Amino acid sequence: MSHSFEDALSEAALPASGEPAYLKGLNPHQREAVLSQDGPVLVLAGAGTGKTRVLTTRLAHLLHSRKAYPGQILAVTFTNKAAREMKERIGMLIGGVVEGMQWLGTFHSIGARMLRRHAELAGLKSNFTILDTDDQLRLIKQVVKAADLDEKRHPPRQLAALIDRWKNRGWLPADVPNGEAYGYAAGKGALLYAAYQQRLLDLNTADFGDLLLAPIKILRENPDVLEEYRRRFVYMLVDEYQDTNIAQHQWLKLLADPRHNICCVGDDDQSIYGWRGAEVDNILSFERDYPGAKVVRLERNYRSTPEILSAASGLIKENRGRHGKTLWTEAAEGDRVTVLSVWDAEEEARQIADELELLPKKGERLASAAILVRASHQMREFEERFVAVGLPYRVIGGPRFYERQEIRDALAYLRVVHQGDDDLAFERIVNKPKRGIGDKALQDIQTAARRMGVSLGMAARRLADSDEITGKARTSLRQLMDGFDRWRIAAGSLPHVDLATLVLEESGYVEMWQADKSVEAEGRLENLKELIRSMEGFENLQGFLEHVSLVMEAEQNETGDKVSIMTLHGAKGLEFDTVFLPGWEEGLFPSQRSMDENGLAGLEEERRLAYVGITRGKKRVQISHAANRRTHGLWQSAIPSRFVSELPPGAVELKEGLGGGGFNARQGFSENRWSNADFSSSYDSPGWKRAQSNVRPGMQRPRAPLIEAQATIVSSDPDSAGFGRGDEVLHAKFGRGKVTHADGNKLTVRFQDGSEKKVIAAFLNRA
Numbered sequence: 001m002s003h004s005f006e007d008a009l010s011e012a013a014l015p016a017s018g019e020p021a022y023l024k025g026l027n028p029h030q031r032e033a034v035l036s037q038d039g040p041v042l043v044l045a046g047a048g049t050g051k052t053r054v055l056t057t058r059l060a061h062l063l064h065s066r067k068a069y070p071g072q073i074l075a076v077t078f079t080n081k082a083a084r085e086m087k088e089r090i091g092m093l094i095g096g097v098v099e100g101m102q103w104l105g106t107f108h109s110i111g112a113r114m115l116r117r118h119a120e121l122a123g124l125k126s127n128f129t130i131l132d133t134d135d136q137l138r139l140i141k142q143v144v145k146a147a148d149l150d151e152k153r154h155p156p157r158q159l160a161a162l163i164d165r166w167k168n169r170g171w172l173p174a175d176v177p178n179g180e181a182y183g184y185a186a187g188k189g190a191l192l193y194a195a196y197q198q199r200l201l202d203l204n205t206a207d208f209g210d211l212l213l214a215p216i217k218i219l220r221e222n223p224d225v226l227e228e229y230r231r232r233f234v235y236m237l238v239d240e241y242q243d244t245n246i247a248q249h250q251w252l253k254l255l256a257d258p259r260h261n262i263c264c265v266g267d268d269d270q271s272i273y274g275w276r277g278a279e280v281d282n283i284l285s286f287e288r289d290y291p292g293a294k295v296v297r298l299e300r301n302y303r304s305t306p307e308i309l310s311a312a313s314g315l316i317k318e319n320r321g322r323h324g325k326t327l328w329t330e331a332a333e334g335d336r337v338t339v340l341s342v343w344d345a346e347e348e349a350r351q352i353a354d355e356l357e358l359l360p361k362k363g364e365r366l367a368s369a370a371i372l373v374r375a376s377h378q379m380r381e382f383e384e385r386f387v388a389v390g391l392p393y394r395v396i397g398g399p400r401f402y403e404r405q406e407i408r409d410a411l412a413y414l415r416v417v418h419q420g421d422d423d424l425a426f427e428r429i430v431n432k433p434k435r436g437i438g439d440k441a442l443q444d445i446q447t448a449a450r451r452m453g454v455s456l457g458m459a460a461r462r463l464a465d466s467d468e469i470t471g472k473a474r475t476s477l478r479q480l481m482d483g484f485d486r487w488r489i490a491a492g493s494l495p496h497v498d499l500a501t502l503v504l505e506e507s508g509y510v511e512m513w514q515a516d517k518s519v520e521a522e523g524r525l526e527n528l529k530e531l532i533r534s535m536e537g538f539e540n541l542q543g544f545l546e547h548v549s550l551v552m553e554a555e556q557n558e559t560g561d562k563v564s565i566m567t568l569h570g571a572k573g574l575e576f577d578t579v580f581l582p583g584w585e586e587g588l589f590p591s592q593r594s595m596d597e598n599g600l601a602g603l604e605e606e607r608r609l610a611y612v613g614i615t616r617g618k619k620r621v622q623i624s625h626a627a628n629r630r631t632h633g634l635w636q637s638a639i640p641s642r643f644v645s646e647l648p649p650g651a652v653e654l655k656e657g658l659g660g661g662g663f664n665a666r667q668g669f670s671e672n673r674w675s676n677a678d679f680s681s682s683y684d685s686p687g688w689k690r691a692q693s694n695v696r697p698g699m700q701r702p703r704a705p706l707i708e709a710q711a712t713i714v715s716s717d718p719d720s721a722g723f724g725r726g727d728e729v730l731h732a733k734f735g736r737g738k739v740t741h742a743d744g745n746k747l748t749v750r751f752q753d754g755s756e757k758k759v760i761a762a763f764l765n766r767a
């Protein structure tokens with residue numbers, strides 16, 4: 001098996017025809033990194049220099065030269081998507097499908113796999129569930145409550161953040177230093193952390209941090225297990241090493257010792273997860289961790305035009321704490337990076353949609369373009385516009401889809417079917433839809449469970465058959481528990497997709513949304529359908545639930561030519577011909593929160609994020625900023641991001657948004673002597689009121705969400721309500737009705753279903 005570096009080099013010296021084709025395209029430095037097979041290797045290089053390509057080729061080469069079997073290579077990628085792509089690329093390089101790469105994936109997925117194999121060593125059963133952040137918080141709340149702490153003075157969220165941070169550092173409860181533990185409830189932090197861990201074990205569940213922390217503990221405490229893995233992983237490869245945290249670093253080090261056949265690639269300028277505990281020091285101290293490491297630097301960028309590269313390099317130069325790097329390219333000159341200024345997010349979305357629509361006409365694919373946002377709330381505007389004009393898109397990154405309320409509810413049902421003692425899931429759905437099992441009944445169940453030392457489900461089953469609970473709650477509980485019995489039996493024979501449909505229908509959950517007349521209900525039903533569809537790709541319920549817990553990308557319908565929308569964080573490592581970077585405004589990007597919490601370090605991390613964004617582009621990059629943005633329901637005037645002014649002027653071209661045929665905001669403004677300064681913080685501001693009263697007939701109002709806009713007008717001018725007794729009206733939610741009483745803009749309306757409701761005129765239209 002052993003095959004020295006010298007051998008490898010002489011292999012490289014073979015005549016071109018004698019070496020595998022995948023080596024041919026590499027430059028000498030990349031080649032060196034691929035061919036130094038044994039011993040530690042670090043590739044520390046800027047964006048687009050081929051680090052990931054080196055890693056993939058190296059993996060292919062290890063397999064091709066029979067240095068290791070697929071099952072003997074541990075390869076860590078940043079996302080599940082990256083893992084899939086890597087498998088595909090390796091398949092292309094060495095031909096055929098790559099079977100048996102069981103240990104290629106994200107830290108989370110590999111950690112989960114390891115933990116399942118040895119769950120009992122960590123006090124878990126191998127069918128443990130993985131807790132998502134929402135459930136994690138609920139559990140922490142329970143722990144805080146059980147300790148009789150005042151939730152207001154000691155917010156559970158704060159404890160959750162601390163525990164997360166401790167886990168990222170590889171600390172078990174006993175490891176938390178006193179000073180740190182003082183960060184919560186006068187030193188109770190570590191105790192509560194221990195209590196929380198115990199609760200996790202009781203529930204047979206692990207949170208994300210545990211997926212690595214528990215394996216570290218297992219490896220440390222069980223030398224035979226450690227030995228097994230050290231023997232198994234002959235080679236280790238890690239992408240995006242700059243974003244590993246301390247726990248990940250410890251886990252890698254445990255496995256890599258003493259052989260040190262580890263190759264890490266990364267770029268300190270792209271470290272963007274400091275807020276999640278990433279330690280850029282890991283990459284900078286690689287040579288200390290692995291003495292004698294070969295360090296390879298790559299300088300040629302193969303991805304972007306010189307203009308894009310120069311914009312990115314100019315920007316990142318502003319960061320002080322960095323090791324300077326040179327990047328050069330032989331790519332032909334291209335377009336300058338454009339900076340577009342628009343009126344608001346709606347115009348931004350419209351402009352970008354217009355440009356995207358031109359792509360297919362120019363013979364380019366939509367899939368070659370991406371919109372990278374700083375904050376996920378920016379996405380909705382694009383989604384709405386794209387839906388309106390029928391532009392195919394997909395949202396990538398973040399577990400958003402699975403975080404939606406209806407999806408989480410549906411998953412909770414499935415989790416209880418799958419694992420009867422999943423208390424958190426049980427709590428979530430026991431009274432959803434409302435079936436008369438209120439807080440009181442739930443408390444009874446909880447007390448019973450505690451007294452009997454059983455799960456909530458089990459306790460509920462028993463209570464339902466007793467007289468402890470009476471009336472509606474009892475009948476409903478019995479119905480629900482009978483349902484679970486039935487569904488579990490069905491699970492034995494029914495395909496999981498059909499099972500899910502059955503559960504959601506019989507439980508009354510689907511009906512609940514069908515009966516809901518709110519605007520979102522329809523979308524929620526669509527999402528539920530989408531959930532069922534997404535289950536088809538899995539062998540069974542367990543596989544699906546596991547996927548959901550792990551998935552970092554919301555993969556909605558992967559096929560087809562679609563533009564991608566994702567966060568900047570999610571875009572790391574990816575590349576697109578055309579990249580749109582919207583929302584470059586102070587406060588949004590750089591994010592105010594990040595600067596408030598971490599000062600200069602926060603700002604520099606934001607700047608690295610901007611660098612990541614620009615360097616995703618191969619041919620075209622367009623940055624945009626709006627003069628007004630609505631955040632948390634309030635309109636705010638915005639000023640362009642400082643990052644815009646930090647771009648080297650030579651690489652940039654300024655562009656004015658002209659609103660594409662809609663209301664020309666800027667003209668409207670000058671006519672009415674509005675200034676941006678007037679247009680501040682909220683609808684109640686004098687600026688906004690003035691704006692409203694300056695609107696003349698025939699002229700479109702400045703864009704604002706319809707309802708609020710109307711509401712404001714109504715309140716500043718009661719006459720405009722204009723509804724009187726006897727008028728036939730239409731209400732968005734309640735439907736058609738007749739006004740029975742009018743008092744300014746406050747009306748009483750009798751609706752067709754016979755109900756009488758007090759409504760605000762702003763929500764009514766004439767029927």
Ligand code: ATP
Pocket residue numbers: 025026027030045046047048049050051052053054267270301302303572573574575615
């Ligand atoms: P990032 O820092 O963004 O993760 P990276 O360093 O991992 O970037 P890659 O994604 O591996 O860079 O490569 C960037 C692009 O350059 C890819 O399209 C890749 O195929 C191409 N590339 C890399 N090396 C070469 C080469 N030697 N010849 C031609 N193209 C190359």
Ligand code: MG
Pocket residue numbers: 051052053239573
């Ligand atoms: Mg990469």
